[in-house]
Amino acid sequence: MTLDQYRSTADKLLKPFVSVADSLGLSPNGVSVIAFGFAVAAGVAFYLGTPLWYGLGALFVFWNGWLDLVDGALARKQNVASDGGDLLDHVLDRYADIVILAGMAAGIGNYALGLAAVTGVLMTSYLGTQIQAVGLGRAYGGLLGRADRLALVGFAGFLTALFPGDLVAGLGLIGLLLVLFTIVGHLTALQRFWGAWSDLE
Template sequence: MTLDQYRSVADRLLDPFVTAADRLGLSPDGVSVVAFGFAVAAGGAFAVAEPLWYALGGVFVFLNGWLDLVDGALARAQGVDSKGGDLLDHVLDRYADIAMLVGLAAGIGTWALGLAAVTGVLMTSYLGTQIQAVGLGREYGGLVGRADRLALIGIAGFVAAAVQSVGGVHVVELLLGFFAIIGHFTALQRFWGAMSDL
């Protein structure tokens, strides 16, 4: 079960933000780029690996996630949703995931674990879009979707700001290990689910 299933609830909360973005003359693609900027800022903050920066990184992650919802809702409200905008959004989301996870790994110097986490996250997202490419519709299911990842990264940023480790293991190391294992498991879960539907 993932937070992605509550997108319709989030969409209802977006109206004031979509209205504000529209009045400011922002385009959906512009909002996507700003969201990506927050992801890069989060990665940079996490790389510093100090309490204040971890907390700032958590804030930046939540801003990235919220704006990632706003861009699609704004596109629909303006009647300009397009395949090009969807493609841009997906590409920036993947680079955003990489920026945040690399920042987390850099902060504590766990490159191998960071690589395992990044590949798990990318394979989860890849399977979601590849399933769509074979005609089964966009797949958001599995144990951990993007909304879940963003929530966990943001929360981990705040936890790391308060306590560096749990049971002698760094909070970030626990998070990266979780993404490494669950990311690949979710990708395989999506794969087998899609294969059974073909």
């Protein structure tokens, strides 16, 4: 995980957005839903797969990630942080991951690669919460956190809009990114499993 280390810096940049959301009467849950809407828009954009749509998809991914930070900061500002809000945020984040990756895979017509990437990402998240469920605390270890994945998807979308076409083994930048998510996701899940298994013995 890399970008998550800069959360305190991001919190400072969030203040104007949090103030605007608060002044508009938005709730943290409402912001979470809006963030998910941007994820759906990104998935559709990547599915359409033209340079223009890839560029727009990258912007939608940025707003999904940014608003995913705003909702938590808004909850703290309004003093309404709750387990229910945390649950909704996590559920929508997982659906957002699915929609974005599915759109990327459908856009390049490689559904098998999309399935491999989605399961890698979801198993990483599942192992984190399952380890917590057995009393070992929430596991966040791994090479790529959600913020890192969203940043990579955004950059890949912009670069694909500028430089479409295949790069390696018939795969363009989007396809190669799905390969990365597949490998890193499953390795991280196995890493978390092995670490928890060792702690339980």
